[in-house]
Amino acid sequence: MKILVLISNVPDTTTKIRFTGNNTAFDDSGVQWIINPWDELALTRALELKEAGGVDKITVANVGEKSTEATLRKALAVGADDAIRINTTANDAFYVATQLAEVAKDYELILAGIEASDYNGNAVGGMLAEMLDYNSVSAVSGIDLDGSDFKVTREVDGGYQVVSIGGPLLAIVQKGIAKEPRIPAMRGIMMARKKPLNINEPVEGIDKTQIIKFELPPPKAACKLIDEENAKEVITLLHEEAKVL
Amino acid sequence: MNFEFTEEQLMIKEAARDYAQRELIHDVIERDEKSIFPEKHIKNLAALGFMGMMVDPKYGGSGMDTISYVLAMEELSKVDASVSVIVSVNNSLVCFGLSKFGSEEQKHKYLTPLAKGEIIGAFLLSEPEAGSDATHQHTTAEDKGDYYLLNGTKNWITSANSASTYIVIAQTYPEKRHKGINAFIVEKNSPGISLGPHEDKMGMRSSDTHSVMFTDVKVPKENRIGEDGFGFKFAMKVLEAGRIGIAAQAVGLASGAMERATAYSKERKAFGTELANHQSIAFKLADMAVKIENARNLCLKAAWLKDNNKQITIASAMAKQYSADMAMEVTTEAVQIHGGYGYVKEYHVERLMREAKLTQIYEGTSEVQKIVISRDVLKD
Numbered sequence: 001m002k003i004l005v006l007i008s009n010v011p012d013t014t015t016k017i018r019f020t021g022n023n024t025a026f027d028d029s030g031v032q033w034i035i036n037p038w039d040e041l042a043l044t045r046a047l048e049l050k051e052a053g054g055v056d057k058i059t060v061a062n063v064g065e066k067s068t069e070a071t072l073r074k075a076l077a078v079g080a081d082d083a084i085r086i087n088t089t090a091n092d093a094f095y096v097a098t099q100l101a102e103v104a105k106d107y108e109l110i111l112a113g114i115e116a117s118d119y120n121g122n123a124v125g126g127m128l129a130e131m132l133d134y135n136s137v138s139a140v141s142g143i144d145l146d147g148s149d150f151k152v153t154r155e156v157d158g159g160y161q162v163v164s165i166g167g168p169l170l171a172i173v174q175k176g177i178a179k180e181p182r183i184p185a186m187r188g189i190m191m192a193r194k195k196p197l198n199i200n201e202p203v204e205g206i207d208k209t210q211i212i213k214f215e216l217p218p219p220k221a222a223c224k225l226i227d228e229e230n231a232k233e234v235i236t237l238l239h240e241e242a243k244v245l
Numbered sequence: 246m247n248f249e250f251t252e253e254q255l256m257i258k259e260a261a262r263d264y265a266q267r268e269l270i271h272d273v274i275e276r277d278e279k280s281i282f283p284e285k286h287i288k289n290l291a292a293l294g295f296m297g298m299m300v301d302p303k304y305g306g307s308g309m310d311t312i313s314y315v316l317a318m319e320e321l322s323k324v325d326a327s328v329s330v331i332v333s334v335n336n337s338l339v340c341f342g343l344s345k346f347g348s349e350e351q352k353h354k355y356l357t358p359l360a361k362g363e364i365i366g367a368f369l370l371s372e373p374e375a376g377s378d379a380t381h382q383h384t385t386a387e388d389k390g391d392y393y394l395l396n397g398t399k400n401w402i403t404s405a406n407s408a409s410t411y412i413v414i415a416q417t418y419p420e421k422r423h424k425g426i427n428a429f430i431v432e433k434n435s436p437g438i439s440l441g442p443h444e445d446k447m448g449m450r451s452s453d454t455h456s457v458m459f460t461d462v463k464v465p466k467e468n469r470i471g472e473d474g475f476g477f478k479f480a481m482k483v484l485e486a487g488r489i490g491i492a493a494q495a496v497g498l499a500s501g502a503m504e505r506a507t508a509y510s511k512e513r514k515a516f517g518t519e520l521a522n523h524q525s526i527a528f529k530l531a532d533m534a535v536k537i538e539n540a541r542n543l544c545l546k547a548a549w550l551k552d553n554n555k556q557i558t559i560a561s562a563m564a565k566q567y568s569a570d571m572a573m574e575v576t577t578e579a580v581q582i583h584g585g586y587g588y589v590k591e592y593h594v595e596r597l598m599r600e601a602k603l604t605q606i607y608e609g610t611s612e613v614q615k616i617v618i619s620r621d622v623l624k625d
Contacts, residue, residue, distance in 0.1 A: 074442075184260055186307035
């Protein structure tokens with residue numbers, strides 16, 4: 001079995017978000033880039049499945065410019081067998097899914113993080129499954145191989161649902177799919193350079209969205225502390241200031 | 246001149262940072278308080294390749310350069326200098342010494358498990374009456390034909406209890422003074438070796454430090470490193486490289502304290518505004534940043550010289566002296582910025598300050614580094 005893990009290159013989660021071009025573009029100067037945390041967990045689970053046997057190869061794929069190769073190289077250092085970079089700017093979800101559809105056909109299992117921590121679009125996985133006409137399960141927090149099928153645990157309102165499903169499958173994974181991402185060992189870091197990182201040119205695709213403007217969320221209001229003796233004041237504030245009562 | 250790091254170097258830095266921030270941080274205060282040896286962490290770091298970073302993969306090492314080692318040491322030391330000193334001694338004293346000067350047999354038998362981190366090593370040079378002055382070794386290694394007989398006491402030995410392989414510096418020909426010194430690989434379980442009590446230290450409390458006594462300890466001839474009488478030169482060569490690791494440790498202690506002080510100064514308010522908005526604090530942070538950057542550059546230059554097989558004696562002495570003294574200063578300022586919180590253990594900076602003190606003392610005090618540097622400055 002071959003697994004494809006989709007990798008998004010995102011700003012480090014502690015990045016201070018700024019915009020340029022009259023708030024129409026993200027200012028990426030001085031930004032540290034990392035593997036999207038959900039994709040990193042997906043990769044960790046793929047590695048666990050490979051170690052348990054039954055998986056021949058793990059490929060990681062990313063749509064992005066050359067600068068995103070460091071992220072793919074890290075995925076190789078952690079243990080992916082090869083990588084594909086589709087050489088274009090990742091503009092929107094539909095465009096990215098169109099590009100990935102070109103390279104994803106040969107894989108029995110595709111793992112996609114539930115969202116990317118940059119735009120939190122929550123869209124590429126579903127779109128890609130539709131384009132490939134693959135079975136798809138979302139909000140997956142557990143996956144095991146079950147002969148030629150998959151046993152998938154997904155979160156539903158108030159609990160979990162265990163699904164048995166045939167391949168080829170695109171699983172949209174979330175927290176819980178693996179415990180925590182792996183730290184690459186130095187041997188892996190050295191081997192990463194020798195593993196194939198293939199560069200594919202993009203196919204024709206269209207952007208279905210256009211960014212008009214970015215806005216930062218309003219700053220958090222300061223927390224008000226009220227003495228325990230003044231319970232009445234809490235009620236008054238909730239009523240008059242927060243207007244939730 | 247190129248100031249850019251390679252992708253691999255950055256990945257190693259990140260790996261060290263991830264391990265320190267994700268794992269070491271959890272029990273660092275408890276291990277410090279109770280002087281608990283970080284066995285689990287050393288095992289994990291060994292699996293990641295940190296115990297023999299610069300050793301040829303042929304002998305179980307990771308085959309990385311000294312720049313990567315400096316970056317890793319800084320990241321580990323930001324959180325836990327006890328762990329990083331164990332890593333440093335194993336890498337830059339024990340593994341480096343054996344890689345550079347050991348025989349093929351010694352490399353197979355000792356270097357390989359040391360580089361893999363299956364066992365750890367200790368470097369035994371200091372004595373009760375010879376710390377900075379390594380030319381006067383009272384420990385003797387009498388040549389008995391097919392073996393040497395070791396007698397004497399070594400002091401302040403990092404990892405003395407946890408290590409299973411020792412590199413011991415001892416005097417074979419007292420009349421030849423430092424030219425009569427030899428270096429030996431000694432297995433800790435050899436009959437005649439005993440340990441003094443665990444030293445109750447001010448900082449680096451999670452690393453185990455003891456004195457080691459040798460009473461008629463037989464060391465096979467084949468365990469001598471290099472030619473007869475090579476021991477002093479061996480020790481000096483190893484120490485000058487080792488200084489880069491301790492210098493990087495000092496940079497890590499300072500930058501770890503700086504990161505904490507910066508974050509604290511943005512959160513904590515005084516006189517109606519964040520500490521960072523008070524110029525007295527902002528300027529302190531600016532001074533700290535410049536000093537750390539200076540020290541880091543000295544370390545990286547020394548590492549670059551070593552990687553390019555150039556003379557490192559002066560560069561590593563400068564890096565060690567400046568970084569250690571800087572770390573003491575910067576960690577003290579970090580405590581000051583934290584005010585009362587800086588003086589309690591929960592906020593980590595007091596520990597970093599206690600640990601910084603040792604970087605001015607071990608592997609050559611700041612004063613010894615100044616002897617090395619000034620001799621070079623004053624030479625004709």
